Amino acid sequence: MRSRRKLRFRLVVSFALFGFGLSALFALASLDIRSRVEDQLINASLQNDVNQAVENKHDHPDQPLQSELVTAWLWSDRTIYKAPLAWQNLDTGVYDMHEVDEHGRQRHYKLAVSRKYGLIAFLSYDISRDDLGKQQLLFSVIGAVFLFGLLSLAIGLWLSRKVLKPVTELAQRLRDFRKNGKAEPLAPHFADDEVGELAQALDAYAEKLTAMVERDREFNSDVSHELRTPLAVIASTTELLQASPDLTDKLRERLKRIERASRQATELIEALLLLSRAERRGPxxxxxxxxxxxxxxxxxxxxxxxxxxxxxxxxxxxxxxxxxxxxxxxxxxxxxxxxxxxxxxxxxxxxxxxxxxxxxxxxxxxxxxxxxxxxxxxxxxxxxxxxxxxxxxxxxxxxxxxxxxxxxxxxxxxxxxxxxxxxxxxxxxx
Structure with a gap:
């Protein structure tokens, strides 16, 4: 059997799910945009910096290799063996590197490589702090999602109570009418909005139903009077005719049939009238x-x-x-x-x-x-x-x-x- 939920419950759940989903979508979008922009900026900055360092070294061989952003190393094809083993076969580009330092801690850094003019330059940029920032941002976003979800739930509860208050009041008035057995106009108690229109429609329906019940009551009263009277005349006349001494057996049998039919008709009318009254008031x-x-x-x-x-x-x-x-x-x-x-x-x-x-x-x-x-x-x-x-x-x-x-x-x-x-x-x- 399909379960039925109250309108207020459906409104609260819908509002809470909408707020939670919107917050989660915003959080995911924020994380993705931050990651993409960060990668693009770091990669572009590192590549430009390492290229500029090589150009400066080529133009001014007597000056040391300089970098404004990161730590730099420069080797030639003959001295590349001095570089860390993991770097030696890297082509020009930017790489994500993971290694363990001398203290046994994981280290995450970006490594920019440039091979040009027989020189091999490396620029290292430590992004461990960026990873920590991402983690903090992730925790903050998750907390914000749950916070906005709870806020959406609270707002949904408040709005549902406020929005559905006229509907609840309308239902309560209808229950009171059913207990009291007397219908009063509903529309004057409500504003001119959707609930007011519903109250007006219920008033119109109640008025029509009251008129139908009144017509039914009048009809039953008329039937009770108009049908019982001729049936009583038929029964009394049949009884008088049966008392006549000169009746033949065949005619007497026919009069008995009329009497039985009259009695059955009377009983049927009484049963139908009783049924009509009792279905409204009880047997x-x-x-x-x-x-x-x-x-x-x-x-x-x-x-x-x-x-x-x-x-x-x-x-x-x-x-x-x-x-x-x-x-x-x-x-x-x-x-x-x-x-x-x-x-x-x-x-x-x-x-x-x-x-x-x-x-x-x-x-x-x-x-x-x-x-x-x-x-x-x-x-x-x-x-x-x-x-x-x-x-x-x-x-x-x-x-x-x-x-x-x-x-x-x-x-x-x-x-x-x-x-x-x-x-x-x-x-x-x-």
Missing amino acids: TRGETTEVAKVAADVIESQRPQMRDKPLGIELAVNAPLTVNAPASVLSVALTNLIGNAIKYTLQGMVRVEIGSDRVEVIDTGPGIKPEDAERLFQRGVRGEGAGGSGAGLGLAIVRRLCDLYGWDVSMRPRADANGAIASIVFGRQG
Whole structure:
């Protein structure tokens, strides 16, 4: 997993690395330039001096060899054997020489050689002090690099704190709004800069979001009133019609279907409204519901779908189970799972099993692919063989309801036969 760094940390590190790199580059450039200039000046001075000494000796043989810069020696081709052995075969030029003196110390010097007019002249220039100066310069430059690096780090810390202070304040105000549950305008608290623009954008977004929430609340209130009223009229009218003594059995069955459909619609509306409110405020857990009773009611309401199908359905209660949720929520979830099992099973059996902490709906239909099990709970996704009915919203609503109450809903293929198993695991109830 890629680690995330705070903006302030990245700013400080970038500033420190930039200062350190710039100081190191300047130090290297200074050392290189000093070395090049020094070599060029020493070489040119030594060569000019030795050439001038030879010219003077040639023009004035009676005068001793003189040098204004260095120690000089002059031999002829016949007396060159008197020179140090390391010098005797050197051609005209300037050489870096290293040797040990009589005290056992390393000696570093430049040696200029000139062979001209049968004479061989040597000029020696001791650069040990220059080496010491280079070493001191190197230590000074390294110290300066670390000093400027620490200075860059300190400046980076100070600048990051100053530059990011408005951003930190903006984040703190947002956290305070989340705790208080009330949004206040942010822009008046910040200057007219980039952070101020961000605050204005957040204010505009918060205003738009507040308007959307308000419209959603008004819509839910309107739906609650406008839909419940006609459904209540349908339910009461159906109940009155069923009390008529002259109804035929066929007509009475149709009225029962209308009653069941009206009750299912009412439960669905209540569940959706509750879901809308609870996703903003959290679920209400004061009401307890007996799972077996709701499952039996759902099975009875789904029996009309089994007509003209060689299909049976049974309810097995292996253990008593109650959940902390409204009956309408559980009814909507079970209606979708049981209804899907009946819809996709052409023949065989649909079995609803209730355990100590779960409900399982087991069918003998065509089954599902393991890789499609999770995808079926996505909005708009329908199973294979769904035909032209449905919009692929049922299981998505079930997943939202289960997530709200902390339940685990899933589907998987049967391992022992054709078909699928849909389950809701309620977890620990109390």
